Amino acid sequence: MENPSQDIHAVFDLIDNPHPPEIQRAAIEKYFLPEAGFRYPVYAIEQGPNSRAKVLAVYRWLHFISTRTKGSITHVMYDKSRDVLMLDVTQHLQLRYMPFNPSKSRMITRLTLKKHGGLHYIALQEDFMHPDAAAGLLFPPLKSAVHYALVLMGLLLSKLMILVGMMNFMMGRVEKDKEMIKAKRRERRRRKNANGQSEPVSAEEIAAKMKDTLGFELKENGGSAEKAKN
Template sequence: MEDPVGEVSKVVSLITTAASPDIQKAAFLRYFTSDAGFRHPLCNVTPSPGSRDKLLGIYQWYRIMSPHLDLTVTSVVQHNNVLLLDIVQKFHLRLSPLKPAPARLLVRLTLREENGLHYIAFQEDFYHPDDFMAMLIPPLSPVIRAALSATSIMSGIYAKVGQLLGFWSLESSHSHTDTRGLYD
Protein backbone atom coordinates (compact mmCIF):
# COMPACT_ATOMS: atom_id res chain seq x y z
CA MET A 1 0.00 0.00 0.00
CA GLU A 2 1.32 3.42 -0.84
CA ASP A 3 -1.28 5.17 1.33
CA PRO A 4 -2.24 2.74 4.12
CA VAL A 5 -5.02 4.88 5.62
CA GLY A 6 -6.60 5.51 2.23
CA GLU A 7 -6.21 1.97 0.90
CA VAL A 8 -6.78 -0.31 3.89
CA SER A 9 -10.59 -0.41 3.61
CA LYS A 10 -10.27 -1.81 0.09
CA VAL A 11 -7.64 -4.31 1.26
CA VAL A 12 -9.85 -5.52 4.12
CA SER A 13 -12.74 -5.93 1.70
CA LEU A 14 -10.60 -7.94 -0.69
CA ILE A 15 -9.39 -10.37 1.96
CA THR A 16 -12.76 -10.82 3.69
CA THR A 17 -15.51 -10.39 1.09
CA ALA A 18 -13.72 -11.24 -2.17
CA ALA A 19 -15.98 -12.55 -4.94
CA SER A 20 -13.66 -15.51 -5.58
CA PRO A 21 -10.86 -17.45 -3.87
CA ASP A 22 -8.46 -16.30 -6.61
CA ILE A 23 -9.10 -12.62 -5.83
CA GLN A 24 -8.68 -13.31 -2.11
CA LYS A 25 -5.37 -15.14 -2.63
CA ALA A 26 -4.06 -12.41 -4.93
CA ALA A 27 -4.85 -9.83 -2.22
CA PHE A 28 -2.94 -11.85 0.39
CA LEU A 29 0.08 -12.16 -1.89
CA ARG A 30 -0.03 -8.43 -2.66
CA TYR A 31 -0.67 -6.94 0.80
CA PHE A 32 0.72 -9.36 3.42
CA THR A 33 4.35 -10.18 4.13
CA SER A 34 5.26 -13.82 3.52
CA ASP A 35 5.93 -14.20 7.27
CA ALA A 36 2.70 -12.47 8.39
CA GLY A 37 1.24 -13.34 11.79
CA PHE A 38 -2.30 -13.31 13.14
CA ARG A 39 -3.92 -13.24 16.56
CA HIS A 40 -7.66 -13.80 17.04
CA PRO A 41 -9.80 -15.06 19.95
CA LEU A 42 -10.11 -18.45 18.22
CA CYS A 43 -6.78 -18.90 16.42
CA ASN A 44 -3.17 -17.79 16.24
CA VAL A 45 -0.52 -17.81 13.51
CA THR A 46 3.01 -17.14 14.70
CA PRO A 47 5.05 -15.06 12.24
CA SER A 48 7.48 -17.40 10.49
CA PRO A 49 8.68 -18.13 6.97
CA GLY A 50 5.63 -19.03 4.88
CA SER A 51 3.10 -18.25 7.64
CA ARG A 52 1.06 -16.12 5.23
CA ASP A 53 -0.23 -19.38 3.71
CA LYS A 54 -1.60 -20.43 7.13
CA LEU A 55 -3.31 -17.06 7.47
CA LEU A 56 -4.79 -17.40 3.98
CA GLY A 57 -6.18 -20.81 4.99
CA ILE A 58 -7.96 -19.21 7.95
CA TYR A 59 -9.53 -16.56 5.71
CA GLN A 60 -10.53 -19.19 3.14
CA TRP A 61 -12.30 -21.14 5.91
CA TYR A 62 -13.88 -17.87 7.08
CA ARG A 63 -15.44 -17.41 3.62
CA ILE A 64 -16.56 -21.04 3.47
CA MET A 65 -18.29 -20.63 6.85
CA SER A 66 -19.88 -17.32 5.86
CA PRO A 67 -20.44 -16.94 2.12
CA HIS A 68 -22.57 -13.80 2.66
CA LEU A 69 -20.49 -11.43 4.72
CA ASP A 70 -21.04 -7.70 5.16
CA LEU A 71 -18.14 -5.68 6.51
CA THR A 72 -17.65 -1.94 6.95
CA VAL A 73 -14.51 -0.16 8.11
CA THR A 74 -15.95 2.77 10.09
CA SER A 75 -12.66 4.46 10.94
CA VAL A 76 -8.90 4.13 10.54
CA VAL A 77 -6.17 5.63 12.70
CA GLN A 78 -2.46 5.40 11.95
CA HIS A 79 0.41 5.84 14.37
CA ASN A 80 3.84 5.09 12.94
CA ASN A 81 3.58 1.62 11.37
CA VAL A 82 0.36 0.61 13.12
CA LEU A 83 -3.18 0.96 11.79
CA LEU A 84 -6.20 0.69 14.07
CA LEU A 85 -9.45 -0.13 12.28
CA ASP A 86 -12.92 0.08 13.80
CA ILE A 87 -14.99 -2.49 11.90
CA VAL A 88 -18.61 -3.62 11.92
CA GLN A 89 -19.38 -6.94 10.32
CA LYS A 90 -22.33 -9.24 9.79
CA PHE A 91 -21.01 -12.78 9.74
CA HIS A 92 -23.66 -15.34 8.85
CA LEU A 93 -22.85 -19.01 9.32
CA ARG A 94 -23.63 -20.93 6.14
CA LEU A 95 -26.36 -23.23 7.50
CA SER A 96 -27.60 -21.09 10.38
CA PRO A 97 -31.31 -20.25 10.37
CA LEU A 98 -30.59 -17.28 12.65
CA LYS A 99 -30.53 -13.74 11.31
CA PRO A 100 -26.99 -12.30 11.51
CA ALA A 101 -26.37 -9.48 13.96
CA PRO A 102 -23.76 -6.75 13.57
CA ALA A 103 -20.56 -7.38 15.51
CA ARG A 104 -18.01 -4.66 16.19
CA LEU A 105 -14.30 -5.34 16.40
CA LEU A 106 -11.03 -3.47 16.58
CA VAL A 107 -8.30 -4.66 14.22
CA ARG A 108 -4.67 -3.72 14.84
CA LEU A 109 -2.45 -4.04 11.78
CA THR A 110 1.31 -3.81 12.17
CA LEU A 111 2.85 -2.69 8.90
CA ARG A 112 6.30 -3.25 7.47
CA GLU A 113 7.68 -0.81 4.92
CA GLU A 114 9.67 -2.19 2.00
CA ASN A 115 10.67 -0.21 -1.09
CA GLY A 116 8.24 2.60 -0.27
CA LEU A 117 5.22 0.27 0.11
CA HIS A 118 3.52 -0.85 3.33
CA TYR A 119 2.69 -4.52 3.88
CA ILE A 120 0.70 -6.15 6.66
CA ALA A 121 3.12 -8.04 8.89
CA PHE A 122 0.79 -8.82 11.81
CA GLN A 123 -2.96 -8.65 12.40
CA GLU A 124 -4.71 -8.72 15.77
CA ASP A 125 -8.50 -8.88 16.13
CA PHE A 126 -10.19 -7.67 19.33
CA TYR A 127 -13.87 -8.30 20.12
CA HIS A 128 -16.11 -7.56 23.07
CA PRO A 129 -17.60 -10.87 24.27
CA ASP A 130 -21.16 -9.92 23.32
CA ASP A 131 -20.09 -8.78 19.84
CA PHE A 132 -18.17 -12.03 19.36
CA MET A 133 -21.28 -13.98 20.36
CA ALA A 134 -23.35 -11.87 17.93
CA MET A 135 -21.22 -13.32 15.15
CA LEU A 136 -21.72 -16.93 16.19
CA ILE A 137 -25.10 -17.19 17.93
CA PRO A 138 -26.84 -13.78 17.82
CA PRO A 139 -29.69 -14.61 20.26
CA LEU A 140 -27.11 -15.25 23.02
CA SER A 141 -25.68 -11.71 22.83
CA PRO A 142 -28.24 -10.30 25.30
CA VAL A 143 -27.38 -13.12 27.72
CA ILE A 144 -23.70 -12.21 27.51
CA ARG A 145 -24.53 -8.50 28.03
CA ALA A 146 -26.63 -9.40 31.08
CA ALA A 147 -23.79 -11.49 32.50
CA LEU A 148 -21.34 -8.61 31.93
CA SER A 149 -23.72 -6.22 33.72
CA ALA A 150 -24.10 -8.69 36.60
CA THR A 151 -20.32 -8.99 37.03
CA SER A 152 -20.10 -5.18 37.07
CA ILE A 153 -22.68 -4.98 39.84
CA MET A 154 -20.98 -7.79 41.77
CA SER A 155 -17.60 -6.07 41.45
CA GLY A 156 -19.05 -3.01 43.17
CA ILE A 157 -20.49 -5.16 45.95
CA TYR A 158 -17.21 -7.07 46.37
CA ALA A 159 -15.31 -3.76 46.51
CA LYS A 160 -17.52 -2.52 49.35
CA VAL A 161 -17.04 -5.79 51.26
CA GLY A 162 -13.28 -5.68 50.66
CA GLN A 163 -13.11 -2.09 51.88
CA LEU A 164 -15.08 -2.99 55.02
CA LEU A 165 -12.50 -5.70 55.65
CA GLY A 166 -9.68 -3.15 55.28
CA PHE A 167 -8.55 -3.86 51.74
CA TRP A 168 -8.13 -0.86 49.43
CA SER A 169 -9.91 1.42 51.86
CA LEU A 170 -10.39 5.11 51.27
CA GLU A 171 -8.50 7.38 53.67
CA SER A 172 -11.33 9.86 54.00
CA SER A 173 -15.07 9.76 53.72
CA HIS A 174 -15.11 12.61 51.20
CA SER A 175 -16.67 11.57 47.91
CA HIS A 176 -14.52 14.03 45.95
CA THR A 177 -10.75 13.88 46.23
CA ASP A 178 -8.47 16.66 45.10
CA THR A 179 -6.34 15.23 42.28
CA ARG A 180 -4.22 18.34 41.67
CA GLY A 181 -0.56 17.42 41.58
CA LEU A 182 -1.12 13.70 40.94
CA TYR A 183 0.05 13.92 37.33
CA ASP A 184 2.87 16.43 37.67
Protein backbone atom coordinates in the same frame (compact mmCIF):
# COMPACT_ATOMS: atom_id res chain seq x y z
CA MET B 1 0.26 0.26 0.22
CA GLU B 2 1.69 3.66 -0.57
CA ASN B 3 -0.57 5.56 1.83
CA PRO B 4 -1.75 3.10 4.52
CA SER B 5 -4.39 5.33 6.13
CA GLN B 6 -6.14 5.82 2.78
CA ASP B 7 -5.39 2.58 0.95
CA ILE B 8 -6.54 0.33 3.80
CA HIS B 9 -10.22 0.85 2.94
CA ALA B 10 -9.84 -0.77 -0.48
CA VAL B 11 -7.51 -3.46 0.89
CA PHE B 12 -9.94 -4.34 3.68
CA ASP B 13 -12.83 -4.64 1.24
CA LEU B 14 -10.90 -7.04 -1.01
CA ILE B 15 -9.81 -9.26 1.88
CA ASP B 16 -12.69 -9.24 4.35
CA ASN B 17 -15.81 -8.94 2.20
CA PRO B 18 -17.16 -11.64 -0.15
CA HIS B 19 -15.27 -11.80 -3.44
CA PRO B 20 -14.33 -14.61 -5.84
CA PRO B 21 -11.52 -16.77 -4.39
CA GLU B 22 -8.98 -15.65 -6.98
CA ILE B 23 -9.53 -11.97 -6.12
CA GLN B 24 -9.15 -12.59 -2.40
CA ARG B 25 -6.04 -14.71 -2.97
CA ALA B 26 -4.45 -12.02 -5.14
CA ALA B 27 -5.18 -9.36 -2.51
CA ILE B 28 -3.69 -11.36 0.37
CA GLU B 29 -0.60 -12.26 -1.63
CA LYS B 30 -0.19 -8.63 -2.63
CA TYR B 31 -0.64 -6.92 0.74
CA PHE B 32 0.52 -9.57 3.26
CA LEU B 33 4.14 -10.55 3.78
CA PRO B 34 4.95 -14.25 3.17
CA GLU B 35 5.68 -14.69 6.91
CA ALA B 36 2.64 -12.70 8.09
CA GLY B 37 0.72 -13.71 11.21
CA PHE B 38 -2.95 -13.46 12.12
CA ARG B 39 -4.54 -13.47 15.59
CA TYR B 40 -8.29 -13.70 16.13
CA PRO B 41 -10.35 -14.29 19.31
CA VAL B 42 -10.88 -17.97 18.41
CA TYR B 43 -7.64 -18.88 16.58
CA ALA B 44 -4.08 -17.75 15.94
CA ILE B 45 -1.53 -18.11 13.15
CA GLU B 46 2.01 -17.45 14.27
CA GLN B 47 4.43 -15.60 12.05
CA GLY B 48 6.77 -17.94 10.22
CA PRO B 49 7.86 -19.31 6.86
CA ASN B 50 4.95 -19.42 4.41
CA SER B 51 2.45 -18.52 7.15
CA ARG B 52 0.62 -16.32 4.65
CA ALA B 53 -0.80 -19.47 3.04
CA LYS B 54 -2.43 -20.30 6.40
CA VAL B 55 -3.87 -16.78 6.60
CA LEU B 56 -5.40 -17.23 3.16
CA ALA B 57 -6.84 -20.62 4.15
CA VAL B 58 -8.46 -19.12 7.25
CA TYR B 59 -10.05 -16.31 5.26
CA ARG B 60 -11.36 -18.81 2.72
CA TRP B 61 -12.81 -20.90 5.56
CA LEU B 62 -14.55 -17.85 7.07
CA HIS B 63 -16.17 -17.05 3.74
CA PHE B 64 -17.18 -20.67 3.32
CA ILE B 65 -19.05 -20.88 6.64
CA SER B 66 -20.47 -17.37 6.21
CA THR B 67 -21.18 -16.39 2.63
CA ARG B 68 -22.68 -13.09 3.77
CA THR B 69 -19.74 -11.85 5.78
CA LYS B 70 -19.51 -8.10 5.51
CA GLY B 71 -17.26 -5.67 7.30
CA SER B 72 -16.83 -1.92 7.24
CA ILE B 73 -14.25 0.45 8.68
CA THR B 74 -15.63 3.34 10.70
CA HIS B 75 -12.39 4.89 11.96
CA VAL B 76 -8.72 4.68 11.02
CA MET B 77 -5.68 5.73 13.04
CA TYR B 78 -2.18 5.46 11.61
CA ASP B 79 0.92 5.63 13.79
CA LYS B 80 3.55 6.61 11.26
CA SER B 81 6.48 6.34 13.68
CA ARG B 82 5.66 2.69 14.48
CA ASP B 83 4.08 1.87 11.12
CA VAL B 84 0.90 0.57 12.77
CA LEU B 85 -2.71 0.90 11.63
CA MET B 86 -5.62 0.79 14.08
CA LEU B 87 -9.05 0.12 12.57
CA ASP B 88 -12.46 0.41 14.21
CA VAL B 89 -14.42 -2.28 12.36
CA THR B 90 -18.06 -3.35 12.35
CA GLN B 91 -18.56 -6.89 11.07
CA HIS B 92 -21.71 -8.80 10.13
CA LEU B 93 -21.42 -12.57 10.16
CA GLN B 94 -24.14 -15.09 9.35
CA LEU B 95 -23.17 -18.73 9.70
CA ARG B 96 -24.30 -21.08 6.98
CA TYR B 97 -27.03 -23.61 7.80
CA MET B 98 -27.99 -21.77 11.01
CA PRO B 99 -31.45 -20.16 11.20
CA PHE B 100 -30.27 -17.08 13.08
CA ASN B 101 -30.04 -13.44 12.18
CA PRO B 102 -26.59 -12.14 11.22
CA SER B 103 -24.32 -11.54 14.20
CA LYS B 104 -23.11 -7.96 14.38
CA SER B 105 -19.88 -7.33 16.22
CA ARG B 106 -17.49 -4.47 16.69
CA MET B 107 -13.77 -5.09 16.83
CA ILE B 108 -10.49 -3.24 16.84
CA THR B 109 -8.03 -4.45 14.23
CA ARG B 110 -4.34 -3.73 14.71
CA LEU B 111 -2.18 -4.05 11.60
CA THR B 112 1.57 -4.09 12.09
CA LEU B 113 3.18 -2.99 8.84
CA LYS B 114 6.65 -3.31 7.38
CA LYS B 115 8.05 -1.15 4.65
CA HIS B 116 9.83 -2.68 1.67
CA GLY B 117 10.74 -0.84 -1.50
CA GLY B 118 8.70 2.21 -0.56
CA LEU B 119 5.50 0.18 0.08
CA HIS B 120 3.88 -0.92 3.34
CA TYR B 121 2.95 -4.59 3.79
CA ILE B 122 0.95 -6.31 6.52
CA ALA B 123 3.23 -8.30 8.83
CA LEU B 124 0.69 -9.08 11.55
CA GLN B 125 -3.07 -8.71 11.87
CA GLU B 126 -4.64 -8.77 15.34
CA ASP B 127 -8.40 -8.56 15.92
CA PHE B 128 -9.74 -7.61 19.36
CA MET B 129 -13.38 -7.76 20.44
CA HIS B 130 -15.55 -8.00 23.54
CA PRO B 131 -16.31 -11.47 24.97
CA ASP B 132 -20.00 -11.29 24.03
CA ALA B 133 -19.15 -10.31 20.45
CA ALA B 134 -16.70 -13.21 20.18
CA ALA B 135 -19.34 -15.61 21.55
CA GLY B 136 -21.80 -14.32 18.98
CA LEU B 137 -19.43 -15.26 16.19
CA LEU B 138 -19.37 -18.89 17.33
CA PHE B 139 -23.06 -19.20 18.17
CA PRO B 140 -25.27 -16.09 17.84
CA PRO B 141 -27.69 -16.93 20.72
CA LEU B 142 -24.71 -16.94 23.10
CA LYS B 143 -24.11 -13.25 22.52
CA SER B 144 -27.05 -12.12 24.66
CA ALA B 145 -26.32 -14.67 27.37
CA VAL B 146 -22.67 -13.63 27.67
CA HIS B 147 -23.66 -9.96 27.58
CA TYR B 148 -26.06 -10.34 30.52
CA ALA B 149 -23.49 -12.40 32.40
CA LEU B 150 -21.01 -9.54 32.01
CA VAL B 151 -23.63 -7.03 33.21
CA LEU B 152 -24.38 -9.16 36.27
CA MET B 153 -20.67 -9.50 37.00
CA GLY B 154 -20.27 -5.73 36.85
CA LEU B 155 -23.21 -5.30 39.25
CA LEU B 156 -21.77 -7.90 41.63
CA LEU B 157 -18.34 -6.27 41.67
CA SER B 158 -19.86 -2.85 42.34
CA LYS B 159 -21.83 -4.24 45.30
CA LEU B 160 -18.74 -5.97 46.64
CA MET B 161 -16.84 -2.70 46.40
CA ILE B 162 -19.53 -0.99 48.49
CA LEU B 163 -19.20 -3.76 51.10
CA VAL B 164 -15.42 -3.40 51.14
CA GLY B 165 -15.79 0.34 51.59
CA MET B 166 -18.09 -0.16 54.58
CA MET B 167 -15.67 -2.64 56.15
CA ASN B 168 -12.76 -0.24 55.66
CA PHE B 169 -14.82 2.54 57.23
CA MET B 170 -15.65 0.41 60.27
CA MET B 171 -12.04 -0.72 60.67
CA GLY B 172 -10.93 2.87 60.40
CA ARG B 173 -13.35 3.86 63.16
CA VAL B 174 -12.01 1.09 65.41
CA GLU B 175 -8.43 2.19 64.84
CA LYS B 176 -9.42 5.78 65.46
CA ASP B 177 -11.10 4.84 68.74
CA LYS B 178 -7.97 2.97 69.83
CA GLU B 179 -5.83 6.00 69.09
CA MET B 180 -8.21 8.22 71.07
CA ILE B 181 -8.01 5.89 74.09
CA LYS B 182 -4.21 5.88 73.94
CA ALA B 183 -4.19 9.66 73.64
CA LYS B 184 -6.42 10.00 76.72
CA ARG B 185 -4.15 7.71 78.73
CA ARG B 186 -1.11 9.74 77.75
CA GLU B 187 -2.94 12.93 78.72
CA ARG B 188 -3.85 11.54 82.17
CA ARG B 189 -0.24 10.55 82.78
CA ARG B 190 0.94 13.97 81.72
CA ARG B 191 -1.48 15.65 84.13
CA LYS B 192 -0.42 13.39 87.01
CA ASN B 193 3.23 14.22 86.39
CA ALA B 194 2.36 17.90 86.21
CA ASN B 195 0.60 17.67 89.62
CA GLY B 196 3.61 15.97 91.21
CA GLN B 197 2.11 12.51 91.29
CA SER B 198 4.45 9.72 90.39
CA GLU B 199 3.54 7.01 87.99
CA PRO B 200 2.97 3.46 89.30
CA VAL B 201 6.20 1.61 90.02
CA SER B 202 6.56 -1.92 88.76
CA ALA B 203 7.59 -4.91 90.93
CA GLU B 204 10.91 -5.14 89.11
CA GLU B 205 11.73 -1.54 89.98
CA ILE B 206 10.87 -2.15 93.67
CA ALA B 207 13.11 -5.23 93.82
CA ALA B 208 15.97 -3.34 92.19
CA LYS B 209 15.68 -0.48 94.72
CA MET B 210 15.65 -2.88 97.69
CA LYS B 211 18.77 -4.58 96.41
CA ASP B 212 20.59 -1.28 95.98
CA THR B 213 19.58 0.29 99.30
CA LEU B 214 19.14 -2.63 101.74
CA GLY B 215 21.31 -5.28 100.18
CA PHE B 216 18.39 -7.67 99.87
CA GLU B 217 16.74 -9.12 96.83
CA LEU B 218 13.40 -10.83 96.53
CA LYS B 219 13.13 -14.40 95.34
CA GLU B 220 10.61 -15.25 92.69
CA ASN B 221 7.38 -17.14 93.45
CA GLY B 222 6.89 -15.44 96.78
CA GLY B 223 10.14 -16.71 98.39
CA SER B 224 11.82 -14.97 101.36
CA ALA B 225 14.36 -12.21 100.96
CA GLU B 226 18.05 -13.05 100.93
CA LYS B 227 20.95 -10.75 101.46
CA ALA B 228 22.69 -10.01 98.21
CA LYS B 229 26.22 -11.23 97.86
CA ASN B 230 28.81 -8.55 97.45
